[in-house]
Amino acid sequence: MIQVCIIGSSGHFGYVLDGLREVPEARLVGVAPGSPGETMDKVLAGASRLGAAPRLFDDCLDMLDELRPDVAAVACHFGDHARVAAEVLKRGIHAFVEKPVATTYSDLRMLRDVYAAGDARLAAMFGSRQMPHFRTARQAVREGAVGDIRLIQAQKSYRLGSRDAFYRQRSSYGGTIPWVGSHAIDWVRWIGGETFESVLAMHSTRDNKDHGELETTALCHFRMTNEVFASVSLDYLRPPTAPSHGDDRIRIAGTEGVLEVRDGRVLLMNDREPGIRELPLLPKEDLFPAFIRQLDEEDGRVSAEDAFAVTEACLKARQSADEGRQVLF
Structure with a gap:
């Protein structure tokens, strides 16, 4: 079973909810805000329509540490993407990140370095490709x-x-x-x-x-x-x-x-x-199922390099x- 968490409700978290319909081996286990002031009501409502009942956390880092999911989707305020995605990758968790993956040069350099130092995969939510x-x-x-x-x-x-x-x-x-x-x-x-x-x-x-x-x-x-x-x-x-x-x-x-x-x-x-x-x-071809399928492959529909180059x-x-x-x- 592939355990999935969603962080934030400001981006295209719907890619994940829609994609879960096509990935029976994946289960949404937790949701949490990634930025101050975010509520997860929309995410929880969408999960309910899928028949899922993920745990709601107040802090996304507590959620990552307690649940240790295989994949975390990052869809918080855009200026927080890099910070949150880096925390996901540091824990060896694959990151499916809203675009752009960073909004400053310093954050982009930091995220590249964190990605290069580990083995977890990263892809951006370039939904038009699907x-x-x-x-x-x-x-x-x-x-x-x-x-x-x-x-x-x-x-x-x-x-x-x-x-x-x-x-x-x-x-x-x-x-x-x-x-x-x-x-x-x-x-x-x-x-x-x-x-x-x-x-x-x-x-x-x-x-x-x-x-x-x-x-x-x-x-x-x-x-x-x-x-x-x-x-x-x-x-x-x-x-x-x-x-x-x-x-x-x-x-x-x-x-x-x-x-x-x-x-x-x-x-x-x-x-x-x-x-x-x-x-x-x-x-x-829904993007999130494609990301799940590519986790054990060298190349995928959206690579980390795609995410970094476009950002x-x-x-x-x-x-x-x-x-x-x-x-x-």
Whole structure:
């Protein structure tokens, strides 16, 4: 039996609850807040719908020490991810961590060092990788559907609504580029297959509806290996009347064609067939079960290096936006 704990209720803990349905050998045994002011009511309600009855702890470290789970999911305030994940790894427990895995350079270095010193596995919650349209896009691009990639444009657009108080401070939120942008920056790297070389970014807190330091808009321009250029557009400007909470898109232009993901569809035009084709979608593959399955493997769907590389890219893009200059990798 694989024993699982959840720390925090501020991130995508639903990935774990949904994934437990597919992993009969895993059992949710404990939950605890990871940041001051967090309550675990939503997590406990979700667990109840699964028929699970985990113990509720006031302190996540007490929970880890008493229960000694095999896996701990970290989904607390974003500024606390690295601190809590490091405590998980120090105890030899595998860590499934909300992205970004750190919100400062010093925390990222610390987490890398803790990970390298032990044998426990770490993966970030890059949930978009499990979606049929992004899986299909990656497979098509890797199979040469657009030829050599020259340009990538990615978009994340969300409703703002009324966010929890911790979103209003950089110290606990981390910034819109690390929080919202990490998904799109991951697509650019994961689908495109290139490495970041430099970034020039900008962001703004204007019109954030009294959300303090939260940035409502951001734009990141990346130079990648092999002279591939990528842009990432981020905003909280999706109106409340929109048919869905988010609007995720990516466009990949290459020497032999163009592929676009939008509205959950994958559209391809290339020099092999006339017109625009809609590609059949691969099935969804839930991320948490994939993480559980990869615990005994050398490589997995989301590696620790993926988590660290994307987090570093987010932090460099945020630094570029803060300082108004290009930042090298």
